[in-house]
Amino acid sequence: MSRRVVVVGHGMVGARFAEEVRRRDPDGERVSLTVLGAEAHPAYNRVLLSTVLAGGLAAPMVALPAADGVTLHTGVAATALDRAARVVHSADGAEHPYDELVLATGCRAWLPPVDGLVGPDGALAPGVSAFRDLDDCARILAVAAPGARIAVVGGGLLGVEAARGLAGRGVAVTLVHPCTHLMERQLDAGAGEVLAGALRELGVDVCCGVGAKAWTPETGLDCDDGSRIAADAVVVAAGVRAETGLAADAGLAVDRGILVDDRLATDDGRVHAVGDCAQHPHAAAGLVQSGWEQAAVLADLLTGADPAARYRGTRPVTRLKAAGIDLAAVGDVADGDERLHVSDPRRGRYGVLSLRDDRVVGAIMLGLPDAAATVTGLYDSGDPAPEDRLALLLGRALPGEAAATGDPGGLPGTAVVCRCNTVTKDTLVTAWRDGAHDLEALSRRTRATTGCGSCRDTVCGIRDWLEQAEPPQESAA
Template sequence: MSPRRVVVLGYGMAGSRLADEIRRRDPAGERVALTVLGAESHPAYNRVLLSAVVAGTMRAETVRLHDEDWAERHHVDLRTSITATRIDRGLRRVELSDGSTVDYDALVIATGASPWLPPVEGLEQGDDVVAFRSLDDCARILEAAKLGAPVAVLGGGLLGLEAARGLAGRGNLVTVVHPASHVMERQLDAGAAGVLVKSLTKLGVTFRLGVGAARYLPGDGLKLDDGSHIPADLVVVCTGVRAETALAEEAGLSVDRGILVDDALRTSDGRIHALGDCVRHPGTISGLVQPAWEQAAVLADLLTGTDSAARYRGTAPVTRLKARDIDLAAIGDHEADGEVLSFADPERGRYAKLVVRDDRVAGAILLGLPDSAAMITQLHDRGIPVPEDRLSVLFGRALPAGAAPASSPADLPASALICRCNSVTKGRLVEAWRAGATDVPALAEATRATTGCGSCRDTVCAVADWLVAQ
């Protein structure tokens, strides 16, 4: 029997992860003949870590998810610098930008999302205006951001703040312009946002909140809608993204602010699936890596026949700000009903809010409290009852079974979740170590720990150090 022809449109984080998951289940390609199409010329890379490239703490090559010969080793027909131009559902064929075609038995759309530029007069992508989304955008930003040059960052969301911190650390004069009354309004309450702004201000970032850009004057700067002006040799745009759905719409698939999918990641055509930032699923929050990881695992089970009952039920959100000298985690729904405990120490950059409902963590915001973040994340992920001493939990001092601080690897049980993005436990790291993965890069290769949002790297290093000492 011939292997099933699976074609993946997109070689970003979702598409590349799906390819990895398929080959984990079908290493030799006996069940699935896999073709992956990527618009960019680069091997797949971790988009979540691009702010670290801008900051100079990581090199472009270190954020790659695959090396140059990955496709050959894993029996994947990988085609880069190429896009799909049309899906012929009747013939089950995809037309490509180079004039060729590829036939499929199952098609997966993983086209991601495109940056959105606000309708500001004079604001057009160019050498001095960069919508921050790709590895090439990093290179353009670093080329334009000369030492000491004034930079305006449009958008005070997660990516905008990461970019601003990175550029300020490089010596640029950075101003964040954000139309809402506080930054990261989707993830933080006003109290946490205020503490975060105070911390970033100490690190060299200036903020203009509650105002928007009205006009961009190249060589001069930004005029804001309150009539004021800020200098800017470079504008970095981080104002959100829009799901890339044009191909799906043209093919007649159901689309509503994203490609509509069910729990099997099926579109309105049963032979076509979709995952990642291009989809709309009731349990998905766009812009986070973990939903795409979980969707990829489910879809790989289905496409390889490993588990025909696999379903994606949604992802509980955990958001981390990846900015040097800032430790921030936003977990679940911080506006949920329930018991609420909070603490603020703006001068020291610390803020904590914990919402407990039915003795479980419903939501939390932890800033400048890494032990608290590690403990509460484990309580949330594993559904562990919150200890009665809520205040000790808030400050990371309670030690319920399975929820010890990540800073003490010896105290963690084998079931403790170390890498949330990839569901890697301490026990899995120990197994990989004993199998020969005896340093952090090898552990990452064997388990994928650290290859998601990157926030677990310090904990993985601590576990590795502990294993060396055994």
């Protein structure tokens, strides 16, 4: 009999795990899959919510493909785990027995201690929305008419994306961030200042070093510096917390997330965790790539496709998805012993390149799109950087030293084009030669562009290059 695997969570990682299992076991001979999803929506690409908010995509367009051969329960939350009986209890009163359990519960929006954000019943107060799921997007868009005034609380990645998206809809946006500069987890102070300037040019009023204090629908948002922001609504994008309640109640080891080893197993060998709810020593929080890589490793293990598979961690790469701003950050710029720094705030450009032993260990590239793919590729591969560091940071590395993004033919075959799905140039070339001759077919075959979407231009460039280098052969009549 096939092993009964129950997955709790049908977000990006839970859905990807189900798909990875069916890729390895299409007929369900080895694994019988049951998936519980608390959201009523089918699985969707949460990374693209900021694009939905900006109007670049309609909500149905971010849906993820459903895996075949899966017993799926949407709108049904898991309520308890009975590890002794190996049963998951769900909100509809059903019991789901398992041989292996996979927790993909993700994370929830964190609300800072600001008066008035939450009503007496614990629900969000009128005029307040988090920015975490499709329902949040719908609530925000309901008030985001041109001329509306919205305060965004939180200047991390999501807060910046939300503020830019709303400004693009003609909304008067004020971004409030308690830290001294934006995106402090990924950027240094100089980059944060240049980013703030770019947002102001796009119509966002940025207030750093200012904390939200109290929200009142009639008057707006009061801040801890004594100022008041007149606003019709407030969007909270102040961070997330891993959903660990089920695991903790069941007695599993929990810290900031559910503790897992390289096999993605918890301290109960039959219970696993992947994605944002999992805490692995070498996985950066909040990256979809790490969750999808974990899903592939766990699918290898639970189907028996590769019993030696192990998850060793994911190297952090952040891309901002905001129209008019090109920002990429990799690694940690503080880790290097050689550092190059360029700043051109008037034109919204800022770059830091950090190296150790001639290898890229960290970089910030704001307004330097020609450098992003090359530097990220060197960071991924660990190959030596070219001697002309300035040319590398400006995207002008000499041919033969590093491939320029403007020349897809110069990219090495091992270059990772889509980090979210670990799709290399060679993978795209192989798919092309197998008949995937347009963007939709390449995406369907390789998954490139289906994560954060930032690789779309590079994939299109490779497609265009292949069309000239290896024109599709017309079938004979």
